[in-house]
Amino acid sequence: MPENSVPTARTRVVREPHRGVYDRATAYQILDEGFVCQIGFAVDGQPFVIPTGYGRAGDNLYVHGSVASRMLRNLSQGVPVCLTVTLLDGLVLARSIFNHSMNYRSVVVLGTAVAVTDPQEKTQALRAISEHILPGRWLESRQPNEKELKATAVMRLPITEFSSKVREGPPIDDEEDYEFPTWAGVIPLQMVAGQPIPDQRLDPSRPVPEYAQQYFRQR
Amino acid sequence: MPENSVPTARTRVVREPHRGVYDRATAYQILDEGFVCQIGFAVDGQPFVIPTGYGRAGDNLYVHGSVASRMLRNLSQGVPVCLTVTLLDGLVLARSIFNHSMNYRSVVVLGTAVAVTDPQEKTQALRAISEHILPGRWLESRQPNEKELKATAVMRLPITEFSSKVREGPPIDDEEDYEFPTWAGVIPLQMVAGQPIPDQRLDPSRPVPEYAQQYFRQR
Numbered sequence: 228m229p230e231n232s233v234p235t236a237r238t239r240v241v242r243e244p245h246r247g248v249y250d251r252a253t254a255y256q257i258l259d260e261g262f263v264c265q266i267g268f269a270v271d272g273q274p275f276v277i278p279t280g281y282g283r284a285g286d287n288l289y290v291h292g293s294v295a296s297r298m299l300r301n302l303s304q305g306v307p308v309c310l311t312v313t314l315l316d317g318l319v320l321a322r323s324i325f326n327h328s329m330n331y332r333s334v335v336v337l338g339t340a341v342a343v344t345d346p347q348e349k350t351q352a353l354r355a356i357s358e359h360i361l362p363g364r365w366l367e368s369r370q371p372n373e374k375e376l377k378a379t380a381v382m383r384l385p386i387t388e389f390s391s392k393v394r395e396g397p398p399i400d401d402e403e404d405y406e407f408p409t410w411a412g413v414i415p416l417q418m419v420a421g422q423p424i425p426d427q428r429l430d431p432s433r434p435v436p437e438y439a440q441q442y443f444r445q446r
Numbered sequence: 447m448p449e450n451s452v453p454t455a456r457t458r459v460v461r462e463p464h465r466g467v468y469d470r471a472t473a474y475q476i477l478d479e480g481f482v483c484q485i486g487f488a489v490d491g492q493p494f495v496i497p498t499g500y501g502r503a504g505d506n507l508y509v510h511g512s513v514a515s516r517m518l519r520n521l522s523q524g525v526p527v528c529l530t531v532t533l534l535d536g537l538v539l540a541r542s543i544f545n546h547s548m549n550y551r552s553v554v555v556l557g558t559a560v561a562v563t564d565p566q567e568k569t570q571a572l573r574a575i576s577e578h579i580l581p582g583r584w585l586e587s588r589q590p591n592e593k594e595l596k597a598t599a600v601m602r603l604p605i606t607e608f609s610s611k612v613r614e615g616p617p618i619d620d621e622e623d624y625e626f627p628t629w630a631g632v633i634p635l636q637m638v639a640g641q642p643i644p645d646q647r648l649d650p651s652r653p654v655p656e657y658a659q660q661y662f663r664q665r
Contacts, residue, residue: 237489237492237494241514241515241516242511242512242514242515242516263532263534263548263550265484265486265495265497265530265532266495267484267486267493267494267495267528268493269488269491269493270456272488272526273456273526273528273556274486274487274488274493274526274527274528275456275486275528275554275556276484276485276486276495276528276529276530276554277530277554278484278530278532278550278552280548292461293461295460295461296460296461297460297461307491307492307493308493309486309492309493309494309495310495311484311495311496311497313482313484313497315482315637318579318580318661320580320583320587320658321587322587322588323587323588323589323590323594324572324576324584324587324588324589324590324594325588325590325591325594325598327576327583327587329482329499331482331497333497335494335495335496337492337494353543357543357546360537361537361539361633364539364546365543367628367629368539368540368541368542368543368546368626368628369541369542369543369544369623369626369628370542370543371542371543371544372544375542375543375544379544397643397645397646398645404588405647407587407588408652409586409587409588410586410642410644410648410652410653410654410655410658411644411645411647411648412642412643412644412645412648412654412658413642413643413645414580414639414640414642414643414658414661415639415640415641415642415643416637416638416639416640417637417638417640418534418635418636418637418638419635419636419637419638420633420634420635421633421634421635421636422634423629423631423632423633423634424616424631424632424633424634425629425630425631426616426617426630426631426632427616428624428630429629429630429631433627433629434629435629435631436629439539439629439631439633442537442633
């Protein structure tokens with residue numbers, strides 16, 4: 228987790244360049260807080276953007292899915308992909324419509340995903356995805372069997388070409404607008420977990436595990 | 447808002463086909479509840495996925511941004527795009543790792559975005575985006591002036607080729623796993639607004655408007 232990324236022409240933030248952030252620590256914090264990414268890939272020139280869970284292990288991202296899925300069948304052909312993670316932190320209400328904005332943190336990773344075929348790396352990747360989404364769950368679940376592993380495709384995307392974009396803080400209005408008679412500020416937004424809902428077929432005496440009871444994403 | 451969409455080969459849900467939904471009412475409910483989309487477009491074969499706000503007016507989606515932004519410069523060339531909206535509703539904890547899932551609702555819209563040049567449609571589109579994200583705010587803000595409108599690009603994407611994908615409800619385990627000794631159920635997730643934070647330069651006697659005080663997305 229050493230060096231910073233030198234932005235390429237493709238990852239350099241063009242608009243609002245002061246919001247572009249290129250160090251790994253920032254990108255990894257965002258990637259670790261999020262757990263749903265959007266994967267973009269093109270088929271015959273038509274882009275597709277598909278939401279999916281992911282995990283990070285070191286300098287690699289992992290995604291998984293059914294070997295029958297369109298996305299994974301396409302990715303496994305070694306096409307260029309874009310993996311984007313977006314965390315929404317708030318609505319920014321400026322005096323002028325023009326200066327309204329959102330507070331957010333996003334990471335864009337470009338590259339080519341590679342199918343993970345080594346059985347050990349595959350299981351480790353699935354564990355990384357599981358622990359990334361819900362730490363503590365992997366060991367308390369029935370482990371994957373051979374048939375299930377065979378039906379699951381896992382792809383690795385190295386975090387090589389990437390950039391983050393971050394907007395935070397209050398609205399920035401034009402100086403002459405500060406006297407405009409309207410409220411201005413930030414409405415904070417956050418993803419919050421509710422009370423866990425036990426499965427109807429669950430023994431009612433089984434307690435809700437702590438990792439499900441107090442679920443939150445570390446910022 | 448009448449007919450259903452006949453899925454094309456490109457929008458038909460391949461994996462978990464029972465989760466594919468093709469009626470406009472479902473897609474519009476998801477599009478209206480969300481307000482951040484992910485836009486996918488390809489440049490020289492490299493896909494990019496960029497988060498941005500959006501609005502809906504009738505059977506059209508609108509996005510906007512700086513005329514200087516890379517995304518809008520690319521979109522305005524009439525390239526194929528994919529606009530995806532994802533709402534995350536919960537983590538689904540099954541007995542087996544393999545059957546873990548998420549509850550979510552997503553919409554994928556494919557097509558070609560068109561630059562809005564008519565000044566009246568442009569203002570209406572900006573108003574649609576603003577009212578989509580924060581109903582009531584438009585009229586209480588300083589309206590866009592000519593210079594700002596000139597600096598803003600607005601794109602229209604007709605909702606023609608689209609599909610939704612919905613997963614809801616409890617985990618579905620293999621029959622032989624129901625006795626496996628672990629907790630199972632759903633951790634509900636929701637985006638929640640916090641207490642609005644007034645701008646430091648705001649007259650402290652100005653009350654928080656109701657639309658900011660009780661912000662939520664209608665399901």
